[in-house]
Amino acid sequence: MKRVHIFDWHKEHAKKVEEFAGWEMPIWYSSIKEEHLAVRNGVGIFDVSHMGEVFFKGKDALKFLQYVTTNDISRPPAISGTYSLVLNERGAVKDETLVFNMGNDTYMMVCDSDAFEKLYAWFTSIKRAIEQYTELDLEIENKTYDYVMFSIQGPKAKDLAMELFGIDINQLWWFQAKEVELDGIKMLLSRSGYTGENGFEVYFEDVNPYHPDESKHGKPEKALYVWEKILEAGQKYGIKPAGLGARDTLRLEAGYTLYGNETKELQLLSTDIDEVTPLQANLEFAIFWDKEFIGKEALLKQKERGLPSKMVHFKMVDRGVPRAGYKVYADGKEIGEVTSGTLSPLLGIGIGVAFVKPEYAKPGVEIEIEVREQKKKALTVAPPFYDPKKYGTFREE
Template sequence: MVKRVHIFDWHREHAKKVEEFAGWEMPIWYSSIKEEHLAVRNGVGIFDVSHMGEIFFRGKDALEFLQYVTTNDISRPPAISGTYTLVLNERGAVKDETLVFNMGNDTYMMVCDSDAFEKLDAWFNAIKRGIEKFDDIDLEIENKTYDMAMFSIQGPKARDLAKDLFGIDINNLWWFQAKEVELDGIRMLLSRSGYTSENGFEVYFEDANPYHPDPSKRGEPEKALYVWKTILEAGEQYGIRPAGLGARDTLRLEAGYTLYGNETKEKQLLSTDIDEVTPLQANLEFALFWDKEFIGKEALLKQREHGLPSKMVHFKMVDKGIPREGYKVYANGQLIGEVTSGTLSPLLGIGIGIAFVKPEYARPGVEIEVDIRGDLKKALTVAPPFYDPKKYGAFREE
């Protein structure tokens, strides 16, 4: 069954392309990917990302449980703020990249990928049941993905929009810090976060979903469409654009961000001690808190000792050509890896990509070649982001 977000009918009416993504029928673009991309880079755009998963953990043992099933230190941020962290399988591969918000009162909200939340929900409940066989645990796990609406407002003008709508200067919040806010009586959580590398914020709130998989929970959304339209109207003076998943992907790629299913994933290689792809391969070691025990830690220590089979690298095309997922990468005539994400940068007008290559080639400044439809095209490995961070991105020089 294809899943749909709360205001899918609005998207179907206004988007030029709607198609299935990770089991969800979602808007890909409204005007064009390039136009929406540049609106976010230079002004402000709004994304409906209600397909992202939200899993709640409640109880006195919630923190201890999350410390074990995720890689980062969830205990550090105060309420209300989030931590970027990973969920790994026993063999060290990434089940998903997540944000975990400390909501206070022994309550945590995990935000996860649209195609991983059902897998994670089953995984966490299986671990909980295993614990219950030997000990009591004060923990409730609730998957509220279908009940939550989530909108992401991104771009240099997002700061002005947040001030207009909520009276908050998001630049006074640290990254992943959140605030409880109201919009015309609608209570929601606002976090300084996003997936575009631009300054911005995201809002979360509960609402009825006419496409809820449980027929008994279906209903007309009373808040989502109002909030969406109100943000669009308030943002007109800043040139706001609704943006689809096409621009979301090109924006994250220009920043060099990984995408679950492309750069991070688990292959379920049960016959090996170490699965693919681990955080060490995907340059995500910053999300590992080695001073605690977590699922997958032993496999990572073993991989770190024995060496990596491949490592992630970013590259830009020197010759004309657009790299795509699955294209082979060469150096000195030898096959060294494969592209996992690639596109034509709307900002730079050149091909850019991410690949996994032999570790000795995974550094900036290496000349490589990408097999694009049978022709080897020259490219150069670089350090992300692909754009000039003094001119673009959340920390641009104003």
């Protein structure tokens, strides 16, 4: 079981710690609802050091990333990030990623905790294949176990960023980053997050006592200090440590996808188009069509043939909590399946994401969710589930 740098602190303070994607992680400290609402109304801090960090260095790093990801990595200047997708050769999503241009022909890819190992293997295998025919100035390094990543989220996050770093994060565009220091500790600060709220994330290197390589074991010198410093400074804003339970309910209220639920590759070898493609998951905004990339041909074929299913958001009309795997019905027939569902802590109703037949994948369609062998009424909606004037990144303050 993998562990983050300050696992011992989480073990002592969290009320529930369990396995997630091969990592032993805090699920909640006080309660999922309390932590969720703290982020929506104030500020919360997540230890997300289980997320992957893979580095690409060399004169051919950009060219390589342009080929293995879907978006245009060349557009943002240093230091800033690009939301992009990694596809397999048959168009399915291997992972959703953030690629940061660090300057000096160096890029950091942030990827999901259960995908970084397969992505690293995927990238190194492509690199080796290219090197059979041509020289490549490229170094790929997996630094996941060496990097700490904390996510500070909520409407009060901007106040905390100003107090700790003297930065107005509202002056940064989304995914823009800055090199900052906290009491001499150098780190990267990015205006980013996974909650739908305004916020920022910090990245820095430290010793991980649970590193898979025992020769790298030791006492972390920075991680616990930074974590506790942020908690101390955030007390006046009602900061709460938040676990993966609230992280999931928050992202679902915002309408965000989760790798392994809404995005994944099924490795359907008998077909030339795998599932789930970004076209099915409403992620075409992350595709730059004016370049060649792995999986492009399959996506163009799917555009011509039509989608077998498409993602849609829904809220329950009847009482009931939707869960992944529940069947979806409309017009007296089965039309799809729920991939994510929960009881919204903010709204107090069931909400979810499903993949359905394309003709039903639009707001305002009456559907039914089979909850415990009973069909419950629901309505498809446009995300986010909350009122964007009252909550979220672009709330009207």
